[in-house]
Amino acid sequence: MPAFPPGFLWGSATAAYQIEGAVAEGGRGPSIWDTFSHTPGRVQNGDTGDVADDHYHRYRDDVASMRELNLGAYRFSISWPRVQPAGTGSLNPEGVDFYDRLLDELHGAGITPWVTLYHWDLPQPLEDAGGWPERDTALRFADYAAAVHERFADRVADWTTLNEPWCSAFLGYFTGHHAPGRTEPAASLRAVHHLLLGHGLAVQAMRTARSDNRFGITLNLYPVDPATDSDADRDAARRVDGISNRLFTDPVLRGAYPDDVLADLAMLWPADLVQDGDLDVIATPLDQLGVNYYSRHVVRATDTAVPPSDPAGPGSPAVPARGNGWIGCDDVEKTGYGYPQTTMGWEIDAPGLHDVLTRLHRDYPSLPPLYVTENGASFDDVVSPDGAVHDAQRTAYLDAHFRQAARAIADGVDLRGYFVWSLLDNFEWAWGYQRRFGIVHVDYDTLRRTIKDSGYFVARVAAANGLSGDGDAGDSVGDGPGDGAGDGAAGGDGAGGAR
Numbered sequence: 001m002p003a004f005p006p007g008f009l010w011g012s013a014t015a016a017y018q019i020e021g022a023v024a025e026g027g028r029g030p031s032i033w034d035t036f037s038h039t040p041g042r043v044q045n046g047d048t049g050d051v052a053d054d055h056y057h058r059y060r061d062d063v064a065s066m067r068e069l070n071l072g073a074y075r076f077s078i079s080w081p082r083v084q085p086a087g088t089g090s091l092n093p094e095g096v097d098f099y100d101r102l103l104d105e106l107h108g109a110g111i112t113p114w115v116t117l118y119h120w121d122l123p124q125p126l127e128d129a130g131g132w133p134e135r136d137t138a139l140r141f142a143d144y145a146a147a148v149h150e151r152f153a154d155r156v157a158d159w160t161t162l163n164e165p166w167c168s169a170f171l172g173y174f175t176g177h178h179a180p181g182r183t184e185p186a187a188s189l190r191a192v193h194h195l196l197l198g199h200g201l202a203v204q205a206m207r208t209a210r211s212d213n214r215f216g217i218t219l220n221l222y223p224v225d226p227a228t229d230s231d232a233d234r235d236a237a238r239r240v241d242g243i244s245n246r247l248f249t250d251p252v253l254r255g256a257y258p259d260d261v262l263a264d265l266a267m268l269w270p271a272d273l274v275q276d277g278d279l280d281v282i283a284t285p286l287d288q289l290g291v292n293y294y295s296r297h298v299v300r301a302t303d304t305a306v307p308p309s310d311p312a313g314p315g316s317p318a319v320p321a322r323g324n325g326w327i328g329c330d331d332v333e334k335t336g337y338g339y340p341q342t343t344m345g346w347e348i349d350a351p352g353l354h355d356v357l358t359r360l361h362r363d364y365p366s367l368p369p370l371y372v373t374e375n376g377a378s379f380d381d382v383v384s385p386d387g388a389v390h391d392a393q394r395t396a397y398l399d400a401h402f403r404q405a406a407r408a409i410a411d412g413v414d415l416r417g418y419f420v421w422s423l424l425d426n427f428e429w430a431w432g433y434q435r436r437f438g439i440v441h442v443d444y445d446t447l448r449r450t451i452k453d454s455g456y457f458v459a460r461v462a463a464a465n466g467l468s469g470d471g472d473a474g475d476s477v478g479d480g481p482g483d484g485a486g487d488g489a490a491g492g493d494g495a496g497g498a499r
């Protein structure tokens with residue numbers, strides 16, 4: 001029976017724009033996601049985060065759900081445009097008050113808050129000034145982080161600077177699948193560096209104020225396999241691994257961008273980008289590293305450039321987006337092993353989580369303690385006539401991934417917690433409300449919440465701090481690749497490319 005170490009943290013995760021709604025209340029300013037989602041053709045169905053889960057008004061109910069789910073921790077993001085509407089200057093008291101109320105509720109429920117400072121909602125005025133490709137945005141982020149941290153440092157011990165800078169940089173500025181929807185290769189590399197610089201500056205500022213708090217960053221990491229053993233496919237895998245993983249883990253954990261990636265990108269990488277001392281800032285030691293894991297990349301080299309993919313899926317208006325998200329890899333195609341997929345079109349590959357965690361442990365001697373800050377699955381859930389949501393596929397998915405986390409711990413990885421994505425069904429970025437990741441179902445007509453069967457499964461795991469012998473998901477869960485969610489997982493419908 002896989003058990004987890006004493007004190008292992010079980011939680012769920014959300015992000016501000018995906019759940020809060022109330023975009024025009026309490027003095028909140030617009031973010032790039034408000035602008036993007038209100039631009040026709042950018043998000044499936046024209047969905048926006050205007051109302052989302054209305055968490056801004058229903059946070060008490062949502063904390064009550066967490067309590068019912070036996071969750072010990074809650075990872076949420078603070079909306080930069082809610083607390084600092086223009087991206088500079090003093091904090092907006094009404095915005096701060098909302099998070100104060102949320103923290104009161106969490107503390108009252110005995111749930112540890114875990115704050116992410118940036119989950120993709122850049123204040124629009126900062127994008128108007130150039131966005132992440134501008135060095136000044138890194139400085140603005142560090143100021144914002146320091147101000148928010150000062151306000152909440154007594155009540156929040158765990159701080160994540162950025163969520164998935166890969167997505168911010170490459171989906172935001174290279175493919176254009178995400179806000180602000182720009183398709184500028186060199187600008188996307190500038191964004192990478194300035195995001196990481198902002199991260200390092202923020203950690204330094206916050207740690208100077210409170211060395212007893214814990215600081216980290218969350219990265220989306222993937223095992224990358226070549227489709228065949230050919231030299232071309234193996235080189236494609238090296239390049240995709242470089243862009244997806246090492247471009248972020250190497251500077252943060254080693255203080256250097258990977259040489260092979262710099263060589264691959266020599267034609268695109270701006271010569272004036274990295275200034276003296278930047279890499280020391282970026283490599284400021286961390287107290288924890290967050291890992292978001294969803295799937296594995298299997299790639300092959302092609303003779304021709306991969307055509308642009310449409311993030312909003314078949315039938316949606318054309319989006320001026322390009323490529324597969326892997327800059328410099330226009331000739332690389334994402335394939336797969338043919339395993340069952342979630343409705344995101346992501347293959348279910350639970351052993352990949354073990355691979356990601358053990359690889360970090362093996363490759364980075366200065367690795368801080370790890371947390372899985374996101375893992376979960378989208379399926380087309382419905383409320384049954386009996387009033388329940390029987391999401392057996394998600395339960396099987398989570399069971400399989402929890403077992404791989406336990407396996408990684410047994411193999412020596414210092415993994416200290418696990419946040420399921422997501423507490424609630426929510427606004428899934430370019431997919432709008434068409435993708436459900438929650439362990440709590442949300443009816444978007446009534447905003448009624450219903451704990452799914454997978455939520456009750458997580459509640460049992462969290463209470464026991466372990467999994468029962470043969471798995472709550474039954475025989476469909478095993479250790480081998482691809483058997484993670486048993487039969488019948490819904491097929492993907494063309495997310496295409498890297499996301």
Ligand code: FCB
Binds near residue numbers: 437
């Ligand atoms: C991650 C994001 C999160 C959610 C999940 C499905 O990349 O951090 O907001 O969209 O994917």
